[in-house]
Amino acid sequence: MGLLLEQLLNGLQLGVMLFLLAAGLTLVFGIMGVINLAHGSLYMVGAFASAWVATKTGSALAALAAGLAAAALTGMAVELLVLRRLYARDHLDQVLATFGLILFFNQGMVLLFGRQPLFVEIPAALRGAVELAPGLPYPAYRLAIIAVGLLVAAGLYLLIQRTRTGMLVRAGATHREMVRALGVDIRLLYTLVFGLGALLAGLAGLMAGPIFSVQVGMGEQILIMTFVVVVIGGIGSVRGALAGAVLVGLVDTLLRAYLPAALRGVMQGPDADALAAGLASMGVYLLMAVVLLLRPRGLFPAHA
């Protein structure tokens, strides 16, 4: 029982990380109609900037600020210089251009920081474990990630449902041309939305630092999972991104935790472990395929 609860929390923690990435991706996708493969690069930029500042200054707050600022500024620069010219283009052109950006950012990080992974320490205040129930300790840092993720989700909900900017974002997702025709400065809105998405990606990246190692290529690994989340949730829907992220996080974590033992019942140890790892990795893609076949527009279509 305790183990199951721990795995559920691990799944939730992966889920909120995926949500932070997916929220930006789904907004950019839903509002601007851009497939941005380089979203994972912004996650990487946030992680590297924060890790570097953390080792130089030793201050967790400075690292936090640096990671967020680096990701948001990089994101807005990318939007202004490149993506702005691609809004009216084919998805194919967007894929090619953002793939080029991935190559550029990955190699840029190699030039700046080298190929060795950077290791990041957990901030002093969040080391140690919290006793959730008698005999059930859980790392404080992971709990903090879950809390931050849920807070961001609540904040996004308020921003999108309760503010004028959010109204424009929703309107833009439903009918871009009409919003422009009503005299809204849609270019500024686009840059802001993209910057917000980049900021959230950077937040995910800097929080991931102490859990995964910070290295070149970290963005692409999680990017594909993020796409799975966005498609399962319904493109353009932030609510769908949250549901999809938690679902994907839970499915992935639970399969990884329980499949090896289940397979060891019918197969040899090492073979069972290898097969279980493979099947567990396939799980989320299988989930996505099933969702798409049953509900082609995702679980929460943004505009029906």
Add this chain to the structure above:
Amino acid sequence: MRNRLRSRLPSRDAVALTLLLALAIALPWLAEAAGNPAGIALATRIAIYALAASALNLALGQGGMVSFGHAAFFGLGGYAVGILYAHWSWQEPLLGILPGTVSLPLTLLAAVGLGGLAAAAIGALSLRTSGVQFIMITLAFAQMLFFLFVSLKAYGGDDGLSVRRQGEFPGLSLRDPAQLYWLCLGLLVGWLALLRRVTRSRFGQVLAGARQNERRLRALGLTPYPYKLAGFILSGMGTALAGALMVNQARFVSPDMLHWTKSGELMIMVILGGVGTLLGPVFGAAALVGLESILSAWTENWQIILGPILLLVVLFGRGGLMALLRRVLPA
């Protein structure tokens, strides 16, 4: 009078193509003469990727099916060769019935068959969606196969399989890089001739119609689904053939061939060359493989140059290299 004269002369395109083909055939001797025998291996890789990219182009450019999962067929073709070799070397039939083999015609046939079967299964399900969902569901299937092969320890898992015995083709000695190159070139030319016929046939026209406007096609009384599925299967078969050739050239197969970045690379070759053109993917493959090879010989950080080049091609060179060619040499 002038018109009649012109129609008797071969068109400029035909002359250019003949020259290009002659150059491609003579390439091994030229590379030898230039003291650069490694150039033959590079040209072989270009021919193989050109085959894969033009196969993807049939789905993507002709049928408008933006598949982000063609690495699946590329890798399956490669694994068909690798697995048949492995069972041949272990002297142990596959699943207890199929004997392994190193005969190239047989392994290529197996690869194409496997690619076709996989494309039929993946296509039948994926084509129920369209647009971005189609892009993502093809990616999902390719990722499933990627992780399946990573977890198959019997065939090397993550590390892949070395193929220590060159495929045997009657009348050819494929240990000679030049002969392997000519084989790949011949298959590429044959595949392009097939594609040309297919795209000009009624089937190809329906496929193009499905890309442009499915509703109008339906109004004409045609159901797009079976045409698109057939196009997708043919495309998967061609990609699997390229994968099988790649394993013969590299003598190695690993899950890397199924990785999503490989799907991306194939897509980039198509876009770089020119979507929906017959020769575009060939030029795209030559440009990408060639650039990679030149830049990586020049600097270790070649990706930081290649990335912006791709970006510039998208921003300023719409329609890819073929469009550029047409602009420089108007008909």
